[in-house]
Amino acid sequence: MKILAVSDQVQERIYTLASSGHFKEVELVIGCGDMPYAYLEYLVTMLNVQMFYVPGNHDPQYDLRNADSCAEGGINLDLKIVRHNKFLIGGFGGSVRYRPDGTNQYTQSDAYSRAILMLPRLLLNHLQYGRALDILISHSPPFGIHDDSDPAHNGLKALNWLLRIARPRYHFHGHIHLYKRNLENIETNFGLTKIINVYPYKTLEVSH
Numbered sequence: 001m002k003i004l005a006v007s008d009q010v011q012e013r014i015y016t017l018a019s020s021g022h023f024k025e026v027e028l029v030i031g032c033g034d035m036p037y038a039y040l041e042y043l044v045t046m047l048n049v050q051m052f053y054v055p056g057n058h059d060p061q062y063d064l065r066n067a068d069s070c071a072e073g074g075i076n077l078d079l080k081i082v083r084h085n086k087f088l089i090g091g092f093g094g095s096v097r098y099r100p101d102g103t104n105q106y107t108q109s110d111a112y113s114r115a116i117l118m119l120p121r122l123l124l125n126h127l128q129y130g131r132a133l134d135i136l137i138s139h140s141p142p143f144g145i146h147d148d149s150d151p152a153h154n155g156l157k158a159l160n161w162l163l164r165i166a167r168p169r170y171h172f173h174g175h176i177h178l179y180k181r182n183l184e185n186i187e188t189n190f191g192l193t194k195i196i197n198v199y200p201y202k203t204l205e206v207s208h
């Protein structure tokens with residue numbers, strides 16, 4: 001299954017590539033957060049495929065009564081797990097808390113409490129499919145992997161825990177912008193998982 005994953009920054013190039021058919025083989029769009037929802041909606045409309053996304057720390061709080069708090073045509077996968085095209089895909093939105101009033105921000109212990117909510121479904125998947133998860137989508141990176149030492153860019157330890165118990169083949173995240181000095185923060189193997197920093201976009205063929 002070919003995936004187009006986007007995060008954090010609008011790329012003007014994407015508009016040209018999408019309209020010229022460059023992504024015609026893409027079967028799934030993944031949004032890793034901090035994206036204007038209009039950008040995600042454009043991609044879904046142009047490519048006419050399923051989209052799953054998680055909110056980032058610069059996205060609005062999801063609110064059922066407010067259409068601007070979600071991306072139309074896509075599914076907010078925060079703390080949810082779905083089966084799509086035989087892939088088990090789970091989402092974990094937000095970043096570490098660095099402002100008391102920040103949206104989609106969690107202390108390390110809040111993040112653990114959230115991750116634990118995914119446990120029943122992961123266990124059910126294990127019983128039903130022999131594996132808990134294939135793809136994890138998050139905004140934040142795990143702690144100590146692709147993250148940064150400044151308070152806003154510490155990774156979430158709950159994600160390391162999730163990766164250890166769910167053992168997905170792929171973990172897509174955003175939040176960490178790449179500069180010349182941190183170009184090593186693109187792809188890391190963690191146990192069975194390939195951890196991919198999506199910023200600003202990536203296409204990848206995933207397999208079981």
Ligand SMILES: [Zn+2]
Binds near residue numbers: 034095174175176
């Ligand atoms: Zn972010």
